Amino acid sequence: MTRQNLGVLCLGLILAVSLYRWFYPLGTPRSSPVRRSGHSAPRFRVDPVDPKSGTSIVAEQHQVQTLGSSVASVHVASLCEPKPGTLAAVWYGGTREGARDVAVWFSTRTDNQWTEPVPIVTAETARRELGHHVRKVGNAVIFSDDTGRMSLLFVTITVGGWSGSSLCIKHSDDSGKTWTPSQRLVLSPFFNISELVKNGPTKLEGGGWVVPIYHELFGKFPELLWLDATGNPATAVRSRVFGGRTAFQPSLVALDSTHAVMLCRTASSQRDLFLTRTRDGGFSWSPPEPTGLPNSDSGIDAVRLGDGRLLLAFNDTPDGRANLRLAVSADAGKTWSRGPFVEKEPEAEFSYPFLLRARDGSIHLAYTWKREAIRVVSFNIPWLDARLPQSP
Amino acid sequence: MTRHLLSPTLLTEALVVLIATWLLAGILRLALRGKTVPRLDGMICAAALLVLMPWKGVSAAGWVAGATAGFSIPLLALVAHATGRMLGYRGFLRTSDLRDIGRGGLVLGVLLYPSALGWGPWEDTYQFGWMAYPDLLCVIWTLHLLRKGSHLGWILVLTLAFWLVQTLTGNRLGLMESTNLWDYLVDPVLVLVSIPLAFLKTDPEPEPRHLEAQPQTPPEQAPPAA
Numbered sequence: 001m002t003r004q005n006l007g008v009l010c011l012g013l014i015l016a017v018s019l020y021r022w023f024y025p026l027g028t029p030r031s032s033p034v035r036r037s038g039h040s041a042p043r044f045r046v047d048p049v050d051p052k053s054g055t056s057i058v059a060e061q062h063q064v065q066t067l068g069s070s071v072a073s074v075h076v077a078s079l080c081e082p083k084p085g086t087l088a089a090v091w092y093g094g095t096r097e098g099a100r101d102v103a104v105w106f107s108t109r110t111d112n113q114w115t116e117p118v119p120i121v122t123a124e125t126a127r128r129e130l131g132h133h134v135r136k137v138g139n140a141v142i143f144s145d146d147t148g149r150m151s152l153l154f155v156t157i158t159v160g161g162w163s164g165s166s167l168c169i170k171h172s173d174d175s176g177k178t179w180t181p182s183q184r185l186v187l188s189p190f191f192n193i194s195e196l197v198k199n200g201p202t203k204l205e206g207g208g209w210v211v212p213i214y215h216e217l218f219g220k221f222p223e224l225l226w227l228d229a230t231g232n233p234a235t236a237v238r239s240r241v242f243g244g245r246t247a248f249q250p251s252l253v254a255l256d257s258t259h260a261v262m263l264c265r266t267a268s269s270q271r272d273l274f275l276t277r278t279r280d281g282g283f284s285w286s287p288p289e290p291t292g293l294p295n296s297d298s299g300i301d302a303v304r305l306g307d308g309r310l311l312l313a314f315n316d317t318p319d320g321r322a323n324l325r326l327a328v329s330a331d332a333g334k335t336w337s338r339g340p341f342v343e344k345e346p347e348a349e350f351s352y353p354f355l356l357r358a359r360d361g362s363i364h365l366a367y368t369w370k371r372e373a374i375r376v377v378s379f380n381i382p383w384l385d386a387r388l389p390q391s392p
Numbered sequence: 393m394t395r396h397l398l399s400p401t402l403l404t405e406a407l408v409v410l411i412a413t414w415l416l417a418g419i420l421r422l423a424l425r426g427k428t429v430p431r432l433d434g435m436i437c438a439a440a441l442l443v444l445m446p447w448k449g450v451s452a453a454g455w456v457a458g459a460t461a462g463f464s465i466p467l468l469a470l471v472a473h474a475t476g477r478m479l480g481y482r483g484f485l486r487t488s489d490l491r492d493i494g495r496g497g498l499v500l501g502v503l504l505y506p507s508a509l510g511w512g513p514w515e516d517t518y519q520f521g522w523m524a525y526p527d528l529l530c531v532i533w534t535l536h537l538l539r540k541g542s543h544l545g546w547i548l549v550l551t552l553a554f555w556l557v558q559t560l561t562g563n564r565l566g567l568m569e570s571t572n573l574w575d576y577l578v579d580p581v582l583v584l585v586s587i588p589l590a591f592l593k594t595d596p597e598p599e600p601r602h603l604e605a606q607p608q609t610p611p612e613q614a615p616p617a618a
Contacts (some may be wrong), residue, residue: 004538004539004541004544007534007538007545007546007549008535008538010549010553011531011534011535011538011549011552014527014531014556015528015531016553017556018563117563124449127449127450128449131401131450131454131457132401132450132454132455132457133450133454133455133457133458133459134458158458158459160461167460184461184569185569186461186462186569186570186572186575188461188506188508188518189461189505189508189518189572189574189575189578189579189580190505190508190509190580191459191460191461191580192460192461192570215509215510217509218509218510218511219509219510219511220510221510232562233563233569234558234562234563234564234571235562235571237519237522238519239516239519240510240515240516240519243507243510243511243514243516245510245511314544337617341566391573
């Protein structure tokens with residue numbers, strides 16, 4: 001057999017395996033727009049709209065809690081509800097944003113009491129677990145599945161600033177007491193840098209997650225990270241929402257199994273919140289359009305309420321982060337009604353809101369309070385509705 | 393959760409060991425003024441010791457792995473070739489192969505990086521690396537190179553085989569963290585190295601065997617005139 005024939009034989013084998021993979025895909029989450037032949041379109045898992053949702057409780061409920069940690073500066077909080085009535089929160093904190101001593105802090109709330117925050121990821125632990133150099137850690141997002149298993153997506157930086165970030169993942173099966181070793185996700189071909197996360201994921205039908213992530217190196221744009229139910233990095237894929245430098249740091253809100261809106265922080269000189277839509281489960285997206293709400297180059301988050309309305313938390317100013325406000329849309333993001341201010345103080349910073357709709361329909365809003373603490377505001381729909389302008 | 397049988401950065405470690413071997417051999421050759429050609433196995437062992445020894449808890453290879461997502465198989469082949477040459481071996485790549493790698497690296501770089509980094513309104517070509525049909529395109533390209541007799545064809549056979557094993561086993565073997573075909577085919581360093589390689593001038597093609605010079609036969613002599 002000549003060498004050429006041997007090469008053709010090897011290629012034939014590879015081709016056969018490729019074709020097998022094409023028809024019987026392995027690995028990649030079945031529901032993702034990075035589809036192979038035979039894949040169904042991705043479908044979001046959302047609760048059916050209940051117009052009476054939240055109206056059974058007439059009494060307004062509102063509570064403010066402050067989470068501190070023994071560090072000078074904290075930022076970028078996120079929440080999840082691993083078990084009914086229990087909350088878990090993560091955020092990063094250290095001497096300042098981007099310092100090498102920054103750690104990802106974790107705390108849980110049971111019986112309305114938050115536990116003492118503990119660091120669950122530091123640059124040192126990430127370095128040890130990943131087996132390669134990590135200079136610092138940053139943004140982290142926590143989420144949980146139906147069994148209470150928690151997953152933590154977080155940013156590590158080896159070289160440079162935020163644009164040098166890569167995403168890593170770890171999981172906990174025991175309410176955060178122990179965590180699996182960190183694993184890195186490879187999502188960018190350029191030294192795997194500039195992939196970040198800020199807002200929480202949406203569940204997919206049949207298991208798995210779609211996480212709104214973003215890129216900020218030469219361009220600044222939103223992306224989607226598709227994870228299978230186990231959160232295995234080997235099966236993770238990502239897709240682009242749109243490119244360029246219009247908007248980034250997305251918040252994804254599924255309206256039904258195939259329709260969703262994505263609200264994004266501005267990345268352009270136009271100080272507006274941007275919105276884009278999908279009708280096919282995230283496979284294609286409309287061009288980003290300004291919503292008419294201001295954005296001061298600051299993080300936002302949105303969530304769907306039980307009755308189908310959208311709730312947004314944002315800084316209602318084109319400059320600075322001196323207030324934090326809620327807004328509601330009853331028409332899937334076409335128009336917005338401004339709601340109550342959560343915080344308002346000249347020269348202060350209230351930023352990076354994260355919204356969670358709990359199983360009982362109540363809303364929990366976590367945000368950075370003056371960079372000194374993380375605040376969690378919990379309220380119910382009657383409290384929100386009482387503070388919205390009355391529709392004619 | 394995936395448990396890797398091997399280090400998830402094994403290919404990066406191999407590349408760094410080869411680069412260290414190349415550097416060590418180069419320094420030794422300079423120091424010895426070319427009198428003795430160092431042995432390959434000894435050099436690789438010395439380089440591996442240097443590269444895999446932990447420093448601040450992380451090996452030199454780990455420091456490189458932290459700043460990258462791994463390197464492509466063609467780059468690994470190029471570095472292995474360069475290391476062999478530095479140690480006095482002939483190397484397994486001809487000038488035409490190097491030029492093929494250079495041209496391939498440049499074309500792949502142009503196709504991948506502008507769109508993957510979000511420049512302009514193009515589709516994100518990187519996500520195609522998780523799909524099935526790019527490997528079919530790659531198979532066609534490899535077939536063309538094998539028919540041409542280019543050694544890059546063999547490198548691509550190896551690349552595709554590596555990648556398929558990785559994806560079929562759900563990356564349980566390790567070797568590399570990525571399961572995207574692009575990461576096995578091209579990386580930013582390869583694109584940089586490809587620029588000079590793409591413009592290499594190759595030696596003229598050898599004459600086909602049947603046209604090679606025949607032994608000269610004396611011209612038939614005319615019969616003497618009667």
